[in-house]
Amino acid sequence: MQFGSVGPRGLVLLAAVGVLGLVLAVHGWAHRETGAVPGTLSNPSGAAHAPATAARSTPPTAGVTPPAQSGQSAAAGAPGPLLASQPFAQYSFVIWPGTPTPAAKAALTGLSVSVRRQPSGLSVTASVNGQGTGSAHFYPAGVSVYVVEAAMGDDSGASDYNLGDDGLVVTDSHGRIIS
Amino acid sequence: MSAPKSAAANRPTQARPSSSWRTTAAEIAACWGPTAGRVLLGLVLAWFGYHELVQPALWTGYVPAVSSGSAPGVILVLAHGWLLLVLAAALIAGIWVRGTAGVAAVLLAEVVIWLAVKGGLSDLTLRDAGVLGLALCLTGATKQRFVLTS
Numbered sequence: 637m638q639f640g641s642v643g644p645r646g647l648v649l650l651a652a653v654g655v656l657g658l659v660l661a662v663h664g665w666a667h668r669e670t671g672a673v674p675g676t677l678s679n680p681s682g683a684a685h686a687p688a689t690a691a692r693s694t695p696p697t698a699g700v701t702p703p704a705q706s707g708q709s710a711a712a713g714a715p716g717p718l719l720a721s722q723p724f725a726q727y728s729f730v731i732w733p734g735t736p737t738p739a740a741k742a743a744l745t746g747l748s749v750s751v752r753r754q755p756s757g758l759s760v761t762a763s764v765n766g767q768g769t770g771s772a773h774f775y776p777a778g779v780s781v782y783v784v785e786a787a788m789g790d791d792s793g794a795s796d797y798n799l800g801d802d803g804l805v806v807t808d809s810h811g812r813i814i815s
Numbered sequence: 816m817s818a819p820k821s822a823a824a825n826r827p828t829q830a831r832p833s834s835s836w837r838t839t840a841a842e843i844a845a846c847w848g849p850t851a852g853r854v855l856l857g858l859v860l861a862w863f864g865y866h867e868l869v870q871p872a873l874w875t876g877y878v879p880a881v882s883s884g885s886a887p888g889v890i891l892v893l894a895h896g897w898l899l900l901v902l903a904a905a906l907i908a909g910i911w912v913r914g915t916a917g918v919a920a921v922l923l924a925e926v927v928i929w930l931a932v933k934g935g936l937s938d939l940t941l942r943d944a945g946v947l948g949l950a951l952c953l954t955g956a957t958k959q960r961f962v963l964t965s
Contacts, residue, residue, distance in 0.1 A: 649963065650901060650910065653901055653903075660896075660900075661868050664867075664871045668889050801873040801874075
């Protein structure tokens with residue numbers, strides 16, 4: 637069976653691309669954390685039943701966190717870096733306050749995120765469609781909620797095939813990430 | 816009576832250019848179609864390979880049976896991305912086109928099967944099935960232009 641031919645130039649080209657790929661792989665490995673989306677909504681176990689909730693990027697501090705209400709978990713932590721300074725800022729779409737834009741709605745594909753006003757703040761619930769309802773997290777008033785979706789191309793209909801690039805970010809009134 | 820004869824006499828001369836045009840178009844398509852398919856498939860593989868290499872964490876959600884963002888998932892994505900990049904270079908340069916397309920078809924079949932198992936038949940699944948079809952076509956393409964043979 638004849639697959640084709642290759643000469644010295646072709647071999648050199650393949651070798652060069654192979655080396656380039658290795659260099660990129662080393663770069664990708666070294667920066668694997670910086671490209672990741674915080675508060676990922678993907679299932680940590682790889683199974684399809686664990687509820688997805690927004691993960692913390694900073695540990696919570698009791699002084700900032702309002703008392704948790706019944707059935708809710710307090711989630712606000714010490715303010716972290718500015719969302720605008722993060723590499724995923726360009727993929728972040730605000731869903732609270734205000735009405736989500738069409739891009740934000742597209743980013744929410746496959747996810748169920750609800751934000752409700754509470755007497756002393758906001759209650760945010762996030763989950764993946766078809767994986768049950770996540771627990772509510774409580775934040776003080778004045779926060780903004782963003783959905784992060786690095787690539788829209790993995791969304792189809794009401795499903796998101798790759799939750800590794802999805803996340804939920806909550807910032808304080810100064811734009812600093814608190815969750 | 817002369818008018819119908821004249822019309823009949825004109826028919827062959829009218830059909831000839833059309834036939835010639837079709838023949839020429841078919842020859843061009845047969846000549847350049849596999850080359851265009853090869854280069855475009857190579858660009859698709861290069862795009863995905865590059866992004867898997869530079870931002871592997873974003874692609875770990877596609878890796879079956881490992882947790883998203885985990886080290887094994889990142890390593891698998893990097894290996895997949897590297898292979899895609901090399902395959903892309905081989906396709907674009909016209910090196911071992913049929914064999915390279917065969918390997919690409921195997922990779923794409925794995926992607927299509929996994930997407931189908933995970934989410935059923937969707938636009939994503941069928942789109943990748945189309946790309947898989949292109950790769951399969953190239954495994955049988957014997958005429959290629961712009962190949963790096965030296």
